[in-house]
Amino acid sequence: MAREENAVVELTGVHKAYDLGEGRRVVALRGVDLTVGEGEFVAVTGPSGSGKSTLLAIAGLLTRPSAGEVRVDGQRVDELDDDARASLRNHAFGYLFPFAALWPSLTALENVLLPRVLAGTRTTDDATRALALLEEVGVAHLADRLPHQMSAGEQRRVALARALANRPRVLMADEPTANLDTDTAERVIERLARLPEEGTAVVAVTHDPHLAARADRVVRMVAGCVEAEG
Numbered sequence: 256m257a258r259e260e261n262a263v264v265e266l267t268g269v270h271k272a273y274d275l276g277e278g279r280r281v282v283a284l285r286g287v288d289l290t291v292g293e294g295e296f297v298a299v300t301g302p303s304g305s306g307k308s309t310l311l312a313i314a315g316l317l318t319r320p321s322a323g324e325v326r327v328d329g330q331r332v333d334e335l336d337d338d339a340r341a342s343l344r345n346h347a348f349g350y351l352f353p354f355a356a357l358w359p360s361l362t363a364l365e366n367v368l369l370p371r372v373l374a375g376t377r378t379t380d381d382a383t384r385a386l387a388l389l390e391e392v393g394v395a396h397l398a399d400r401l402p403h404q405m406s407a408g409e410q411r412r413v414a415l416a417r418a419l420a421n422r423p424r425v426l427m428a429d430e431p432t433a434n435l436d437t438d439t440a441e442r443v444i445e446r447l448a449r450l451p452e453e454g455t456a457v458v459a460v461t462h463d464p465h466l467a468a469r470a471d472r473v474v475r476m477v478a479g480c481v482e483a484e485g
């Protein structure tokens with residue numbers, strides 16, 4: 256298959272089977288091709304169990320495919336060792352899940368700074384930028400709060416700020432608006448929609464038509480295959 260020049264993440268012929276033990280397995284992906292271009296916003300939709308989260312986990316280097324190829328900036332990454340994949344995750348990817356998963360003993364600001372510490376790339380203006388990221392999603396006034404001192408929606412906004420701390424090449428978002436009130440969901444969608452112009456591509460698994468409507472491309476999964484793109 257011809258490779259696109261500006262592709263950030265490329266999946267080619269990706270299969271994924273989960274082993275349930277005793278010889279049983281579930282086939283989650285059946286030969287998926289997906290290309291995410293630089294600064295592109297891709298929404299992934301489809302019924303429950305169709306393989307959306309598995310696709311996101313493989314494209315985000317959180318899971319290895321059973322077969323097929325995964326490339327980041329043109330380089331094969333499915334066969335890299337765990338350390339190299341972890342380093343790439345820290346430097347090139349941001350992640351957003353339907354739960355905030357903040358570090359409970361760190362304040363909101365410290366949570367946003369954490370990816371910089373983990374990537375070993377901290378600079379003196381990080382705190383200013385972290386505060387600006389919190390400001391963009393309307394929670395800068397909570398910078399000193401611990402996660403348990405914030406509402407679930409506030410924690411999710413802190414998690415979005417944290418996902419952007421390393422200026423990722425790609426943000427992998429799994430149901431980023433699930434269980435959020437309308438205002439918070441709208442705020443999250445607006446922030447995601449601005450990322451492409453900042454050079455960050457977005458892959459968002461979603462059931463939310465408001466979010467899908469803002470994407471450059473909608474990929475629909477059915478039974479482990481990409482059904483259609485629109």
Ligand SMILES: Nc1ncnc2c1ncn2[C@@H]1O[C@H](COP(=O)(O)OP(=O)(O)OP(=O)(O)O)[C@@H](O)[C@H]1O
Nearest residue numbers: 273274281282283302303304305306307308309310
């Ligand atoms: N860790 C796992 N072990 C075994 N089977 C799994 C595992 N994760 C997912 N599966 C199975 O793989 C298939 C695809 O699951 P996946 O979570 O990717 O679907 P999805 O489209 O994201 O679903 P949903 O919209 O319900 O979150 C399903 O049949 C699921 O039961």
